[in-house]
Amino acid sequence: MRLFVAVSPDETVNVAIDAAVAGLDGASWRPVARERRHVTLRFHADADPEVVAVDLQRALDGRPAVPSLHCRGAGTFGTALWLGVHPDDGAAWERLLLAVGADPAGHVAHLTVARGRGPVPDVLREHHGPPWRPDAVVLVASGTPYRVLGRF
Template identity: 35%
Template sequence: MLLFSAIVPPAQLAESLELRLGALRPQAPDARWTPPDRWHITLGFYGEAEETETRVDWLRKALAGQPAPVLRLEGAGTFSRVLYLGVYSESLIALATAAGAGAERPYLPHLAVARTTGDVPAELAQGLSRYVSEPWTAIEVVLMRSDPTPTGRRYSVVERFPLEVRPAGQASG
């Protein structure tokens, strides 16, 4: 079992993005497209874990009082046979850092949408390069567990951590 913290995009965004990706799928018939119910923006990756309660307690303290970021997906990129959409927000880096991101390598906020066995075809990233989602407010972080199955990994929510939604222009106090 692997543990990681993440933000899950809202259903209306997933529906809109799914329509956009549908037009790209014929260009990469061998790609493994991530289903919308598995889409997430990883904040902190914690690796193998036997006991989750320690991580739950740690995250509860680390995320207490963290503001709910306004996010948007914009543009596309590739790395290690992964096609992803960029994630932009003024406060996402601070939230991810609080959740443990950046300790091992620089944090790259992204939403992975497909994996390939070889290089990601350039036309896929080009096909998403002008994509811009509607902004949304992430009202919670989830601690996820990832378990191997014969057909891939299965994700499940271990715990939810609400974020502080503040009126526009209000700073933390």
């Protein structure tokens, strides 16, 4: 099963993103629905969800909370328009990535906010979002809709 491990923005961040992408409708970019917004920590192309859940529980049990994050700047990967995600405590973020089995050196923390093609809109390039502290790390089954399989 295709899985990913992620953290999700809170309501305050979603409101700020909604405002930033409001003018994208009908342009070359189509906003991503709130329920699909997340920051991927690790992707599992083909994995047993029970095994991954047990590994996550073991790796994250007793760990400190996820550090505060904020969105700043924007970019594209193919058809994805994203906001950059920046931790307030880089060392804590790196430890979290290592705990879930990700490579911090190759990780680009981002939150996809639209799909399409074209240049990065100025409103997103200049976006500075509010801080948030994710309340959980989630294990999610890819697909439409996403299915949360566990919260850690």
